Amino acid sequence: MIKYLLLLTLFFTTLFAEQTILIDNNSTIEKFKISTYEDKTSSLTIKDITSIKEFKEVGNNVSNGFTNSTFWYKLTIKNRNSQTIQRYLKLTESIMDKIDFYIYSNNKMIKHKKDGVGYFKEGQKNYLERPFIEFDLKKDETKIIYIKISSLYPMFNSFQIYDKNELDKFELEYTTIYAFLIGSLLSLALYNLMIFFYTKDISYIFYVLYSLSFISWQTSMSGIYPFDTFSDTQSYYFIGASIPLLVAFLTFFTNHILDIKTMSKKYYHTLNFIGGFYIILAICSIFAFEP
Incomplete structure (x- = not known):
């Protein structure tokens, strides 16, 4: 009987134990488990978090939607290599407001790094x-x-672990893909601008404005020049006004290019009312924002 109880205890201990990420010669780790805790009060400190046991295990691709909560994530990483290794824990998205990284070794904090647009300093680049x-x-060290x-x-993101070469490769591929996307959209905007000069049809101006709004949104999300x-x-979040603007200009473009007026004035x-509403929403979003 005692034997079965011990086996049962061992089973549940293993089931709920936090997974340790083992690193040897692999330069990239893209699939692993990570522990998470939702702080609905957004008031807990790192000292509070280190004593909490109610973390739950999820995949390294996370999505929590719109939320006022602060989310904490925890990774335990061990080196199985025979030599000292250097790695980078990378987040694939840049739109998070505030990110704090804390590294612990032997129950002692050895590094704290702040990142995210919420930590931008006024007047600096x-x-x-x-x-x-x-x-x-x-x-054999664990952190x-x-x-x-x-x-x-x-709130959505993916956590990845890279070495320096793979990190540089990721950044290059990410930037190249987005640069190609933005370049294609900009080409379409210029093409429609040329059509407008030729036809004087206001529909194409609305498409140009829609394209520029969409480009502004995407470049501010991905960190592509000029954003x-x-x-x-505050200057970063002002670009968020491009989201209701793109909806407004797309609505106006649809209204005119399909000649809705001849089919139904209603x-x-x-x-037009919907488009105007989103214009007002864009203006309100600029003046209502509080950093």
């Missing part, structure tokens, strides 16, 4: 980046990394 923290591990994240935008540096937090005025 603040670079928009996909947050990361560098760490090293000696042979714990805590990540605290809050966001005004939907890769900002003077402060729908024509309704679409």
Whole structure:
């Protein structure tokens, strides 16, 4: 009987134990488990978090939508290599408001790094980046990394572990893909601008304005020039006004290019009202924002 009780205890201990991420010669780790805790009060400190046991295990691709909560994440990482290794814990998205990285070794904090647009300093040249923290591990050494994240935008992200070469490769591929996307959209905007000059049809101006709003939104999300540096937090969130603007201009474009007015004046005025509403929403979002 005692034997079965011990086996049962061992089973549940293993089931709820936190997974340790083992690193040897692998330069990239893209799939692993991470522990998370939702702080609904957004008031807990790192000292509070280190004593909490109610973390739950999830995948390293996380999505929590719009929320006022602060989310904490925890990784336990061990070096199985025979030599000291250097790695980077990378977040794939840059739209988080505030990110705090804490590295613990032997129950002692050895590093704290602040990142995210919420930490932009006024009057400085603040670079928009996909947050990361560098760490090293000696042979058989184990470290714990805590990540605290809050966001005004939907909270979604992916955690990845890279060495320096793979980190540079990720950044290059990410920037290249987005640069190609932005370049294609800009080409379409210029093409429609040329059509407008030729036809004088206002529909194409609305498409150009829609494209520029969409481009502004995407570049501010990904840190592509010219929205890769900002003077402060507020100037970054001002770009968020491009989201209701793109909806407004797309509505106006649809209304005119399909000539809705000749088919139904009711729908024509309704679409104009919707477009006008989003214009007002964009203006209100600029004046209502509080950093």
